[in-house]
Every structure is written in C-alpha cells, then in structure tokens.
Amino acid sequence: METLLFVLFGGTAAVGALAVVLSQNVVRMAFYLVISLGSTAGLFFMLGADFVGATQLLIYVGGTVVLLIFGVMLTASGPFITIKTAPSQVIIASVVGLAFFGVLFLTVLQVDWNANSARLESEYSASSLERIGYNEANVGNTARSLGAAFLGARFDEDLGRDRKELSSGYLLPFEIISVHLLVVLVGAAYLARAKRRVTRIEEE
Amino acid sequence: MTAAVMATTLSEYLQTADWAFLPLDAVWADAAAAVVHITLLAIFFGLPAFVFIWAERKVSGRIQDRLGPTRVGGKFGWLQSLADGVKLIQKEDLWPKAADAMLFRVAPYLVVVASFAAFLVLPFSSDWVALALDAGLFVALALLSLEVLGIILAGYSSGSKWSLFGGMREAAQMVSYEVPLGITAVIPVAIAGTMNLGEIGSMQSGWFINWFLLRDPFTFLAFFVFFTVTLASNKRAPFDLAEAESELVGGFHTEYSGMRWSFFFLAEYASMWFVSALAAILFLGGWWTGIGPLDAWVAETLGGFTANILGFVVLVTKASVLVVVQIWIRWTLPRLRIDQVMMTCLKYLVPISCFLFLATVLWSLFLPHVACFGLAKGMGERTAVMAAAPRAGDLSAVDAPAVDSVASFSPSGEGRR
Secondary structure, eight states, X not given: OHHHHHHHHXXXXXXXXXXXXXXXXXXXXXXXXHHHHHHHHHHHHHTTOHHXXXXXXXXXXXXXXXXXXXXXXXXXXXSSOBOOOOHHHHHHHHHHHHHHHHHHHHHHHHSOXXXXXXXXXXXXXXXXXXXXXXXXXXXXXXXXXXXXXXTTOOHHHHTTSOGGGOOOTTHHHHHHHHHHHHHHHHHHHHXXXXXXXXXXXXXX | OOOOOHHHHHHHHHHHOOSTTOSOOHHHHHHHHHHHHHHHHHHHHHHHHHHHHHHHHHHHHHHTTSOOOOSTTTTTTTTHHHHHHHHHXXXXXXXXXXXXXXXXXXXXXXXHHHHHHHGGXXXXXXXXXXXXXTTHHHHHHHHHHHHHHHHHHHHHXXXXXXXXXXXXXXXXXXXXXXXXXXXXXXXXXHHHTOOOHHHHHHTTOSSGGGSGGGTSHHHHHHHHHHXXXXXXXXXXXXXXXXXXHHHHTTGGGTTOXXXXXXXXXXXXXHHHHHHHHHHHHHHSOTTOOSOHHHHHHIIIIIOHHHHXXXXXXXXXHHHHHHXXXXXXXXTTSOOOOHHHHHHIIIIIIHHHHHHHHHHHHXXXXXXXXXXXXXXXXXXXXXHHHHHHOSOXXXXXXXXXXXXXXXXXXXXXXXXXX
C-alpha cells in the first residue's frame, strides 16, 4: 500500500515538474507546479509529517502560486502569454540540470540507508517521544514537539535532563527569521506606500 | 478522550473481527476502510449543497416577501435542488474558443477536490473523524486556501474579461483575508495549546460557559471577526466581488455551463458548511450540547455510540444555524466595492485580529483562572493542567525530573514563571 502510494505521489511530482519545464504557457506552468508541489505535500503526509505537508500546501500552493498567477494577470499584455526558449538556453539548462541530477543520484547511491535507519531506530526507540502530548501513542502527534522545539524545548533531547542542561531548541533561528520577516514587511509597506506630494503653502 | 484515527480503527476491526468474509488482509482492510470513509465524507460533502441551495432560495424568497420554490417535492419545494441537479446534468458542456481549454476544464475539479479534502480533518463528533491530525486546523486552512487557486485559474483561463476581473478580485481579496483568518483561528489554538480540532472541541465540554466564545471578551469578539472573514473567504455577500452579477455578469464562472458550473456551487456550499462547522468547533463548543450533565448522562447510560450520534446532531445543528445566518446576511446587506473590501480587511480586520490575539494571550498569561468573565472556574486551569499532565498513565512511566521539565513546557506559561 505504501509503495503504491509512494509511486503515485512521487511519479505525479516528477511528471508535474517535467511538465513545468516543458510547458511554454506561464499559467499552465503554475498549474503543473501546483500538481508537483501538491504531490510533494502528499509525500510529506505519507511520512506522517502533516505539519510540513500543510505548510507546503499553504505557502507554496496557496501563497506562491497564487501570487504568481496574480502577477501574470496584472502584468500580461495579452491573453495566454507564452515563453519561447532559444536552443542555446535549452542546451545550457539541460546540461546544468543533468549535472545536478547526477550529483543527487550519486549522493543517494552512496548513503547506506539500511544502516542509517537502524541507527535512527536504536536512537529513538528508547526515547519517550510518543508519550508526550494529549494523543494516543503513535496517533498523529506530529506538531507539538515541533512547536515546542521552536519555543526552545526539545522533547527528544531534553526530557529527563537537569534544568541547567536544557538546550534552547530552535528559538534563536526562529526569532531571527521573524525579525527578518518583520523588516521585509516594513520595507514592502514603505515601498508600496502611496507617495504623497508635499506641497508647501508659499507665503505671498 | 481523543478521537483515534478512524481509518486505522476500522481497518483494525476488519482485520480482527471474525464473521462472514472477515478477517481481511491488511491491504484490503485499509482499502475497505478508506472506501467507507470516502463514501461517508462524500455524502456529507454533497448534502450541504443539496439542502442549503434550497434553503438559500427559500430564505431569500421569504426575505423578499416571495414564496420561493413551492412546486418540486411537496409543499415547501424541498426537492428543488434535485430538480436543479437533473437540469444541470442535461446541459451541454461547452467552453469558449478563446479559453485555455485544458485549464478551463480542470479548474472546477481543483475547487471541488480542495473543498472535499478539507472534510478529511473535520471531526463530526467526539470520536468521528476521518483523520485526527495533530495539525488538523492548519491542514484544514491550507486545503481551503487551495480552493482559491481553482477559482483564479477558472477566471484566467476563460478568456473573457468578466471572468478575468472576477478572478483578479478573488485573488486580491483572498490573499488579504487569509491574514485575519489565520490570526483569528490561532486564538482558540493559543487557548487550547493544540491545533488538533478534536482536542480543541473536547476542551469545551461541560456547561456552555466553557465554550471559547464566552471565555473572555476578546474571544467573544474574535468569533465575530472569524465569522466575517469566513464570509469573505467563501466569497459570500457582502464580499461576493468575484461573482458580482450586476457588474461582471457571473464573474469567474461567466463562461461555465452544466456540471462544471455546478461544481463551483457544490464546493461553495460545502465550504460554507465547513467553515461554519470549524467556527462551531473553535468557538461554539463543537459537538457538546452546552449542558454538561446531559452529555455526561448520555455517555454513561446510553453508551459512547449514542453520545457520538448526539454530538454529530449538535455539531450539524450549530453549523447549519451559522450557514442560515450567512444566507440571511447575503440577502440583507448590499455588496461592498472592491476598495471597501480591501479597506475592511487591511485597515480594520487585520489590526483588530492582531489586538484580539495579543489580548487573549495576555489574558491567558495573567488571568488563567478567570473564564467566562469570572463565572466559570476552570477553563484556564484545566488547560494548564491538561498541558502539564496529558495522561496520568503516561506520566507514571516518565521519571520525576521529566515531569518537571514537561511542566515547564506548558503553553500557559505556568511553569516558566
């Protein structure tokens, strides 16, 4: 069952990604991107990472692609604009793409997956991760430890330790990102602000 | 207490029970459980459209001093939706020459699929939920945001100016209204300390003063902000700029006909019911009647199954009442202009929801034991206790320092001070 679903989602993601590259219509590309990203979200859901999957849907599909289509609607001069690619661009892009694919493929081949999963199992089978939270053990307890880690508490590492040895989790990067986003928001608001002309009332 | 993943339990039942052709193999049991759930959810997805399209016509008729549908199905014309459906199936499925045919044909399916997928995480009663996800609310909001994409694609691909304007308005409206929607939805999450919809609902058991609506003045206001924003997110009047039949013919669905056209409305009415159920779970006590002893009595004397049926009926009633309020608002208020829509969101709803969120969090921090204006004791207390000690049995397995550090993680900040 898992293999079937994995092939389904993985295949759809790959086909969608290929269609994005091969299509020439910007909005169709956006649609294929939705298919590809949605299947990737499906892979996340299959792995039990529902928070990450939902984030994928909300930010990439619901946010980025909507903004992309919105941008096309606002800027397009005619209906259904197409992008023509020159042959040289096709060659350069395929060389870069194939090189990147080769690197990824070799990396995947070189990892000893069985040993890795055995190590992870031995590390986490003893931890009390499943006991935390409201839910029954193993039932969808996926977001709470993540949220706690963002607030500076690692359930997987800190449980049972002395208070002085507690780690700070991901609190610092989380705060840095939020300050960064705030700066971006302020900047965007400043740039988009309507420029009011200051007219001085000259004395007669 | 918590709803288990229903598919798992049903497929486990199919694998362990022993009658007729049971037990099944794991794969077939999973598949059978999935089919049962999908069928049930499809029924709950289709019924709102069937009932509320009739209700919309009837209510609008009454509000305008007309009779509304009277012919089909007896005195009140309650089979009107069926007649509409039969008519729509018979219509020709066509698309304009100027349209991007592939996107034009796919867009309605995208809308329907997104709206249907959101039902997966909706708890219908305390134990009836297809997927009890820990991030259930977040998943639901993410899936609802996909629906917008289908509408924008429909507007763009129609190759018509009316549709393009409808799609653009929808995009602008939705990108802005998702912000207050998210913030007001986070308010109950901040109180409950979880995004699991089943948990949020089960925390509001007992008397109705335990409902998050009555927890403090800020959540009371937050419910109305949430309801307003869901009106906009379902493009219901007064926010139905995307359709605006008086200026844009039909907006994004101008060029659609037959079943593809009706898919948009199937999804719209299903989403209306869905966000109303979401509002009921987040603020109005979910599947609890609001009379604590009644719930307890039903669960004890009549059993868990009857209690679930009662909860289902209560949730459906609450959500349906909210949908009728949506219909009432649609036929009472005039449509806003696009600049008024944007101003309502960006100048009023976003600051108000930010303030309400901050105020609710501060209330939980400084007055955690004062719920329902001081009338109800316990909501804050119970939240803190539940967060600190999730299950008594689990904590016995964890050694004492761990309990200490768990207590310091409690969302109400009790342990941190």
